[in-house]
Amino acid sequence: MKKVTEAVFESKKIRLTTMRILIYEYLETVTAALSLAEIEKFFHKADKVTIYRTLQTFQEKGLVHKILDENVVKYKLCADSCGEDYHNDRHLHFYCKKCNETTCRDEIILPKSLEESFQIDEVQILVKGICEKCLKSV
Ligand SMILES: [Zn+2]
Ligand SMILES: [Zn+2]
Numbered sequence: 001m002k003k004v005t006e007a008v009f010e011s012k013k014i015r016l017t018t019m020r021i022l023i024y025e026y027l028e029t030v031t032a033a034l035s036l037a038e039i040e041k042f043f044h045k046a047d048k049v050t051i052y053r054t055l056q057t058f059q060e061k062g063l064v065h066k067i068l069d070e071n072v073v074k075y076k077l078c079a080d081s082c083g084e085d086y087h088n089d090r091h092l093h094f095y096c097k098k099c100n101e102t103t104c105r106d107e108i109i110l111p112k113s114l115e116e117s118f119q120i121d122e123v124q125i126l127v128k129g130i131c132e133k134c135l136k137s138v
């Protein structure tokens with residue numbers, strides 16, 4: 001386990017378990033958001049229920065946020081400012097129709113003005129197209 005992992009878990013008040021550490025460190029190495037199926041495939045020897053519960057816990061504790069693209073739910077690590085029952089992920093997501101990768105685009109966030117008059121529980125802004133990588137490989 002990396003020292004940073006320990007610090008992140010502590011700040012998000014997540015108890016350390018081997019599976020949690022492994023999933024977190026895997027999510028950290030991948031730039032794109034990952035679906036449950038992709039995570040299960042990577043940890044094919046692990047119990048599927050444990051993986052699912054781990055992601056649920058991560059979401060509740062503000063460690064990952066869910067993104068819905070096409071018809072798939074994907075998971076991506078959150079910003080430091082997310083915490084228990086509070087998500088600060090007000091950014092846009094980009095979905096590439098070619099490689100099916102979904103990425104967080106932190107440069108575009110929901111305007112603050114909306115939060116003044118509404119209670120925002122969840123933000124799902126999805127832009128679909130062809131990503132930089134795929135455009136270059138044409
Ligand atoms: Zn979050
Ligand atoms: Zn692409």
Ligand SMILES: [Zn+2]
Pocket residue numbers: 065067076089091092093103104105
């Ligand atoms: Zn995101």
